[in-house]
Amino acid sequence: MFATTIYLDKPIPLHRLAEAFAAAAGASVDRVATITRSDFERSPHRWFADGQTIGLQIWEEGGDFSLAVELLSRDQIAFPDLLAGVTRTLGATALTDVFGVDPSSDSAWTMVTPDGAATTVYTNTDDEEPDLVLSPESRKIYTARRQAPVIPGN
Amino acid sequence: MNAGIPIQLRQAPEVRIALVTTRGRTPKELEANKPKQQILAPLPARHALDALTRKSRIKSVVLPSVNMVEDTDLIRRGYGAYLGNDRWRINGRVYAREGTPQGRLFPERGDGIVTLTRSELKALITLVKYNGSTELAAQELWYSDDISHQDIETARKTCDLRTKKP
Numbered sequence: 001m002f003a004t005t006i007y008l009d010k011p012i013p014l015h016r017l018a019e020a021f022a023a024a025a026g027a028s029v030d031r032v033a034t035i036t037r038s039d040f041e042r043s044p045h046r047w048f049a050d051g052q053t054i055g056l057q058i059w060e061e062g063g064d065f066s067l068a069v070e071l072l073s074r075d076q077i078a079f080p081d082l083l084a085g086v087t088r089t090l091g092a093t094a095l096t097d098v099f100g101v102d103p104s105s106d107s108a109w110t111m112v113t114p115d116g117a118a119t120t121v122y123t124n125t126d127d128e129e130p131d132l133v134l135s136p137e138s139r140k141i142y143t144a145r146r147q148a149p150v151i152p153g154n
Numbered sequence: 155m156n157a158g159i160p161i162q163l164r165q166a167p168e169v170r171i172a173l174v175t176t177r178g179r180t181p182k183e184l185e186a187n188k189p190k191q192q193i194l195a196p197l198p199a200r201h202a203l204d205a206l207t208r209k210s211r212i213k214s215v216v217l218p219s220v221n222m223v224e225d226t227d228l229i230r231r232g233y234g235a236y237l238g239n240d241r242w243r244i245n246g247r248v249y250a251r252e253g254t255p256q257g258r259l260f261p262e263r264g265d266g267i268v269t270l271t272r273s274e275l276k277a278l279i280t281l282v283k284y285n286g287s288t289e290l291a292a293q294e295l296w297y298s299d300d301i302s303h304q305d306i307e308t309a310r311k312t313c314d315l316r317t318k319k320p
Contacts, residue, residue, distance in 0.1 A: 001299060001300055003272065003273065003300035005272075028187055033307070040294075040297075041288055041294065043294050043296055044294045044296070044297040046297055046299070047297070047299055048299070055299070061209060066247075072262075074211070078186070096206045099252070102250070103213075104213050104214075104250065104260075104262050104269075105250065105252060105253070105256065105260065106200070106211065106212050106213060106252070106260050107211075107253075107258070107260075108252070108253060120252045120253075122252065122253055124259040125197065125200070125252055125254070125256065125260075126194075126197075126258065126280060128197055128199035128200065129209075129213055130200060130207070130209045130210055130212075132211075135254050137254070137255070
């Protein structure tokens with residue numbers, strides 16, 4: 001079981017997320033299980049139905065990356081490629097801590113932009129509220145990367 | 155007159171005492187262990203076990219007995235052992251400096267620091283949310299495919315170390 005949580009910089013409907021993850025994984029959308037965290041907490045149940053291999057649970061937070069997406073995959077996946085595909089399809093930027101400069105750090109993240117580029121960024125640690133807010137230096141990188149052209153199929 | 159020799163004998167012990175600090179560090183060692191850049195203490199609201207919330211994204215929690223402000227002050231003054239790669243050991247704990255200009259430290263491992271995997275943290279947050287191993291917590295954890303019995307056991311032991319319970 002592969003499990004991680006990624007954070008996206010804009011709100012995206014659950015069905016569009018499912019389509020993007022399915023496309024990036026080369027699977028049909030009916031193999032993706034989806035649920036909101038509030039629904040899960042209200043009525044906990046198994047994520048996966050028969051035949052489903054990817055599970056997505058979402059919830060909203062504050063900060064720059066306000067859509068949290070918990071990803072569970074029953075199959076082995078090439079996560080960096082999957083994430084690059086998802087961000088490209090959605091035109092969104094994601095933060096992940098799966099691969100990065102310091103796995104034990106609380107503020108170091110890998111930012112994956114719609115052009116598929118991965119860059120190390122840092123979130124602010126000076127606020128007691130743990131929302132993901134980029135540090136001033138990383139915000140400059142984010143802004144610059146967001147303006148980079150997206151090459152179709154790249 | 156032999157005044158020169160007794161004076162040297164009397165001065166030698168005083169010089170030796172002056173070089174030794176309360177933690178066994180010479181001034182040279184203190185200087186070598188001092189951070190070369192600014193460091194800030196970890197925010198207790200982010201790392202303290204008693205302050206854990208649903209939004210916590212930390213990799214380690216700190217037990218109530220740990221004084222991270224005091225540890226940071228000692229590191230700042232050179233009493234920590236510099237381990238390289240922006241990491242220091244003090245009082246049996248290792249702190250690392252975030253890669254930002256602010257230089258906030260985060261507790262990495264050691265006495266009073268519980269390092270958690272993603273699944274263990276998720277289980278711990280669930281237990282804290284339901285104030286321990288309640289029926290509701292068990293139900294939610296049961297349906298979390300990414301959390302193992304071992305994760306729950308580790309989380310339960312850590313959860314029991316809280317001092318502030320509703």
